[in-house]
Amino acid sequence: MKYLRSLAARSIDSKIGEQIMHYAVGLLYHDKLRHALFRATGLVALLFVRSGRRHGRSARIDREREIFAMAVLETMDRLVSKRAMSRHSMEVAGSLWARALVGSDHDAARRRFVAEKGVEPPWVLVTAPTGACNLSCPGCYAGSSVTGPGMPFTELDRLLDEAKRLWGIKVAVFSGGEPFMYRSESKGVLDLLERHPDLLCLIFTNGTLIDKTVARRLAAIGTTTPALSVEGLEETTDARRGPGAFKKVMEAISELRDAGVQTGVSMTVTRDNCEEILSDEFLDFFFIENSMLYGFLFQYMPEGRNPDPTLMPTPEQRLWMWERTWEVMEKKGIFLIDFWHHGTLVGGCVGAGRERGYLYVDWDGNVMPCVFAPYAAGNIHEAHARGETLSDIWSSPLLARIREWQCLTTSRGALEGAGGAGQLVRACPVRDHYADFREMVLRSKAPPVSQSAGSCLSNPGFTQQMIDYGRDFADLSRPVLEAEYDGHRKLFENRS
Numbered sequence: 001m002k003y004l005r006s007l008a009a010r011s012i013d014s015k016i017g018e019q020i021m022h023y024a025v026g027l028l029y030h031d032k033l034r035h036a037l038f039r040a041t042g043l044v045a046l047l048f049v050r051s052g053r054r055h056g057r058s059a060r061i062d063r064e065r066e067i068f069a070m071a072v073l074e075t076m077d078r079l080v081s082k083r084a085m086s087r088h089s090m091e092v093a094g095s096l097w098a099r100a101l102v103g104s105d106h107d108a109a110r111r112r113f114v115a116e117k118g119v120e121p122p123w124v125l126v127t128a129p130t131g132a133c134n135l136s137c138p139g140c141y142a143g144s145s146v147t148g149p150g151m152p153f154t155e156l157d158r159l160l161d162e163a164k165r166l167w168g169i170k171v172a173v174f175s176g177g178e179p180f181m182y183r184s185e186s187k188g189v190l191d192l193l194e195r196h197p198d199l200l201c202l203i204f205t206n207g208t209l210i211d212k213t214v215a216r217r218l219a220a221i222g223t224t225t226p227a228l229s230v231e232g233l234e235e236t237t238d239a240r241r242g243p244g245a246f247k248k249v250m251e252a253i254s255e256l257r258d259a260g261v262q263t264g265v266s267m268t269v270t271r272d273n274c275e276e277i278l279s280d281e282f283l284d285f286f287f288i289e290n291s292m293l294y295g296f297l298f299q300y301m302p303e304g305r306n307p308d309p310t311l312m313p314t315p316e317q318r319l320w321m322w323e324r325t326w327e328v329m330e331k332k333g334i335f336l337i338d339f340w341h342h343g344t345l346v347g348g349c350v351g352a353g354r355e356r357g358y359l360y361v362d363w364d365g366n367v368m369p370c371v372f373a374p375y376a377a378g379n380i381h382e383a384h385a386r387g388e389t390l391s392d393i394w395s396s397p398l399l400a401r402i403r404e405w406q407c408l409t410t411s412r413g414a415l416e417g418a419g420g421a422g423q424l425v426r427a428c429p430v431r432d433h434y435a436d437f438r439e440m441v442l443r444s445k446a447p448p449v450s451q452s453a454g455s456c457l458s459n460p461g462f463t464q465q466m467i468d469y470g471r472d473f474a475d476l477s478r479p480v481l482e483a484e485y486d487g488h489r490k491l492f493e494n495r496s
Contacts (some may be wrong), residue, residue, distance in 0.1 A: 025090045028080050038077050058421040058485045061344045067330045068345060074333030075293060084291035086260025092222035093262060096200045100170035109168035113391075120355035121167035121394075126371060128175045129156055129182040129189060131363045135206050137240050137268075140304050148177055149363045153184040153192070159361060159380060159390070160196055166391050173202045175371060177363065180209040190214070193221050202227060204266050204296075206241065210252035212259075219259040227266040227296055228252060232276040233285065240268075253290055264294035269321070270311045278324045287334045297325070297338040301372040301431060302466070307456055309465040312431070315473040319480060322425060340428055344485070348409075348427030352402035353394045366449045367393045369402050373430050373437070374453040375446040397444035402429060405436060422481025426474055434466035 027033045079085050100123070113121040132148030133140075151159075163169045176182075179189045180203075193201050200223055207228035218224055231237045234246040256263045265286055267277050276282055277297070286292045299318070302309045313321060322341040328334050336342075339350065350357035351370035360368045365381040367390070368374060378393035393399070409423065429437040438457060448454035456462050 025087060025094050028076075028090065029083075029087055031081065034077065034080060038073050058344075060485045061421060064326060064342075064344055067326060068342075071329040071333050071335045075287075075335040078288075078333070079291050079293060082291055084257055084260070085262050085293070086219060089219060089222050089260055089262055093200065093225070096170065096198070096223060100200060107168035109164070109166060113167060121169075122353045122358050123167075123169060123356045124171045124173060124358035125160065125163040125167075125169050126173040126175060126358050126360045127151070127156065127159065128177055128360075128362045129179055129184075129192075130177040132181045133176055133178040133206070134181060134208060135178070135241055135245065138306065148181075150177075150182055150184055151361075151363050151365060153187045155365070155381065155384075156184070156192060157195060158384070160192070160199065162390050164196075164198070166389060169199070171200045171202070172196070173204070173358070175204045175360075178206055178209065179203050180205055180214065190217055190221065193224050197221075197223060199223060201225070204229065206245070207249040207252040208245065210255060212255050215252075215255040215259040215261060218256070218261045225262040225264060225293065226252075226256065227264045227294075229266050229268070230286075231268060232273045233282060236273050236276055250290075253292075257291060262293050264292050264296065266296040266298065268300055269297050269313060270300045271313045271317055272311070274313050274317050274321055278321065278328065283328060283332060283334055287332070294335045294337060297321075297336060297341075299338070299340055299431075302462075303372060303374055303453060303456065304450075305452065307452060307462070309462065309469060312469065315469070315476045318473055319477050322477075340431075341425060343424040343427045344421065348424045349402075349406050349429060351429075352399045352406065354403055354406055359390070359394070359399075362449065364449070367396075368449065369399055370430070374449045375441045375457075376449050377444075377446055398440065398446040401440040401444055402437075405429060405440065409433070409436075421485035422478065425481055426470070426477060431466065432470040432473065434463065434470055438463060 024037065027037050080090070110121055130148055130150040132150065160172060163172075174189060182189050189203065193199075203224060203226045205226050205228060207226070210226065210228075218226065228249050229241070230246065230249055231240045237246040237249070238244065253263060267273075269277055287295065299313055299321075300311045302312065318341070321338070325336050325338055325341055329336055339346070343349070346356070349370075351360075351373065353359045353369070360371050361380055362368065365379045366376040367378050367380055368376055375398065377396040377398040380390065380393065383389065383393055406427075406429075409427070426432040429440070441457060448457060
């Protein structure tokens with residue numbers, strides 16, 4: 001199987017491989033052939049799933065990887081049958097995804113990094129081009145002003161070029177603020193995407209600025225998928241994002257669907273809306289009726305404006321969500337991504353520039369371990385002024401400490417011991433191990449990027465709330481997760 005993976009990786013980057021990919025995508029749009037092709041793809045995918053183990057040997061993890069792969073295929077089958085994605089978009093994105101997932105092992109930049117550092121570089125760079133936003137959602141880490149700060153276009157362009165040259169990244173993610181509000185040097189985020197046609201791009205957006213013109217331009221670019229923010233159905237979304245926000249999102253979805261753009265939704269999960277977001281009514285509305293490709297579940301993290309730990313899903317709700325998301329993917333064939341509850345797929349925390357993980361750069365150039373960890377390991381503008389690069393910041397004390405912590409607590413050692421695989425579900429240093437995270441920030445002397453971040457770090461009451469929360473979830477979940485992952489029980493074995 002290792003030989004087959006290597007052969008596939010070399011083939012994907014060839015002209016013949018590209019032609020084969022385009023031909024295969026074309027077959028998907030022949031209804032009589034599509035089901036057979038997806039069945040064959042499913043069999044091959046399952047072989048790659050098992051041969052690509054990197055994070056433990058648990059039977060449950062193997063089954064989760066299979067469920068995830070089949071949910072993706074079922075989703076693609078459903079959307080192509082409805083013609084919810086254009087053939088052009090499928091061809092472009094399909095080739096780029098294949099290169100990202102299979103071909104990266106043969107990337108020259110990645111090999112150079114491994115030879116120099118002894119580990120793989122990050123796979124993804126997340127940037128927030130602007131802190132400006134036209135909404136003012138409670139608890140958001142970004143700004144709420146239409147004239148917020150932004151990164152110069154030439155510097156943002158340089159940042160992507162540097163990540164490709166040094167790390168061989170294939171995926172770029174744009175967050176905010178609101179990315180579609182970004183303007184610099186008379187250019188916007190779509191101008192940047194057109195300059196990097198070799199990158200898969202994901203844009204997290206509130207959707208209120210996507211009209212027919214933007215949708216058609218996204219379709220022409222073909223490399224980009226927008227994830228539109230919702231908090232639930234109309235009443236719940238408007239309660240947090242403002243009156244009329246849900247209607248604007250649905251108008252954007254309509255324009256994107258008409259243009260054939262691959263589109264998903266992004267949800268901030270709190271203790272108040274978690275049941276609604278994972279209800280059959282919500283899931284069927286967005287994923288079946290409105291043909292969403294994927295759904296990101298971002299559990300509320302207490303930072304930004306007025307951070308409030310009591311908004312986080314309770315330990316009981318988290319355990320229910322872990323179980324429910326896997327049930328939804330298996331039984332409904334819906335493609336969900338929850339970096340907390342699905343840590344078994346990626347080896348726990350993927351922040352801090354971990355191998356096959358990501359780094360985050362905000363609108364001021366601050367480089368941080370995570371979107372939800374607002375402490376700067378360095379500043380890319382200052383690094384460039386000194387003649388340094390992203391790789392120099394990658395080696396900074398804060399990021400190095402977090403990566404060492406990841407290796408010791410989740411991605412490596414813990415998997416070999418009792419209860420190790422279950423640790424991957426509670427692997428967030430900020431929320432599940434706040435005492436460790438706080439110590440790493442203080443020891444590395446990483447400055448907070450906002451006043452609220454500094455206040456959180458120095459507030460004994462906040463610190464104790466976060467420590468108690470991680471302890472309570474660990475105590476509740478440990479016996480369940482150990483039985484599931486290390487006891488080799490069958491997934492959903494007690495259900496009809």
